[in-house]
Amino acid sequence: METVSAPARLEAFAHRDGLLHCERVPVTDLVARWGTPLYVYSAGAIRERFAELDEALAPVPHMIAYSVKANGNLSVLRTLAAMGAGADIVSGGELHRAMLAGIPPERIVFSGVGKTIHELAAALQAGIYAFNVESEGELCALSDLACTMGMRAPVALRVNPGIDSPTPHAYTRTGHAATKFGIPAERARDLYCIAAKLPGIRVRGVDVHIGSQILSVEPYLRALEHVTDLALDLRREGIELEYVDLGGGLGISYEGGEGLSARDFAEQIVPRVQESGLRLLVEPGRYIVGAAGVLLTRVLYIKEGGGKRFVITDAGMNDLLRPSHYAGWHAVEPVVASGRARGQVDVVGPICETGDFLALDRDMEIPRPGELLAIHTVGAYGFSMSSQYNQRPRPAEVMVDGDTATLARRRETLDDLVAAETGI
Ligand SMILES: Cc1ncc(COP(=O)(O)O)c(C=O)c1O
Structure with a gap:
């Protein structure tokens, strides 16, 4: 053989x-x-990491939205844009950079707990893929703004699944209950029902980001299960989601070892995403660069x-x-x-x-x-x-x-x- x-x-x-x-x-x-x-x-190293993850996720419709905050240099973004990467942005400045580097707006998702009206307007105008909305206040402000602009804003709610993921430092843990990030799990369903009725909102997906430098697949599996259950629940309410965004956080080795491998991640995540029928988005930063x-x-x-x-x-x-x-x-x-x-x-x-x-x-x-x-x-x-x-x-x-x-x-x-x- x-x-x-x-x-x-x-x-x-x-x-x-x-x-x-x-x-x-x-x-x-x-x-x-x-x-x-x-x-x-090293441009070669950046391409290699992107390609590894992209190939591992190939069995499921997916988009890798590179997290610009990790390294927003235009040469890095151009290298990734040429590979077909999207971008996960957290500010108007990152939107500006991503677009300058040639990342198409329909591959951009906008995360962040405190987006200003000006930033929301710029991203709406640009025609981005989705806003990862983190509070009811943001949802209503975005709907009002979109109405005044004669548009509907594509939205995923960033749900906080209450997972205390084992990251090396407390500052990089974002999935537990007492964090400023995301919408508390118990509020998510109601807020989706509100979102579905808002005139300026088009509900599109669900988003979760449980932390950074995560070295095992298990917390991702728990987060995925949480949000796919929610998607099923919402389907019963007549709210149909297109995709699940599992956020970033894939950990690397700082000592020269392997870190979390794209293959292990995909082997466990992909079958469950396939079962859900949803498209998969991920927002890795550190893993790529x-x-x-x-x-x-x-x-x-x-x-x-x-x-x-x-x-x-x-x-x-x-x-x-x-x-x-x-x-x-x-x-x-x-x-x-x-x-x-x-x-x-x-x-x-x-x-x-x-x-x-x-x-x-x-x-x-x-x-x-x-x-x-x-x-x-x-x-x-x-x-x-x-x-x-x-x-x-x-x-x-x-x-x-x-x-x-x-x-x-x-x-x-x-x-x-x-x-x-x-x-x-
Ligand atoms: C919402 C969101 N997505 C993606 C990332 C990227 O994380 P990492 O570079 O660990 O992949 C972060 C990091 O803080 C984040 O807050």
């Missing part, structure tokens, strides 16, 4: 001859051109004291917030393997906050000032959560595709820091 082996995975970031490469480009070339701190993304990015930073100083060895770098919490905000863990390694002695270090940034660190108590080859470090798995919630805190211009972003590197966002300048102010 012929055995078909799975295609080899792209090694998006790997050391070759002791030097870290992104695809076929030595990252030192990128630093020589664009400096540090520098975000570097998380492992497709590194942050390159230069060591400024090494400092010892109080039993600690601090490696002080030119990237700080304003460039990468995850470690201090969510206790996010990222692998850190020298860009050029030195073979030098290892030791325990804290990798910290230059910001005037004790919470400004990138890695704590890490065993690594002890670097020297001037050397480069790579902080891994920062493609999601890296640049997109960055700020100019301490008046630090944000880093540049580079997209690598094979042996070609393209500047995806230039480094901000000191003038950019004051450009929007009137007191110049």
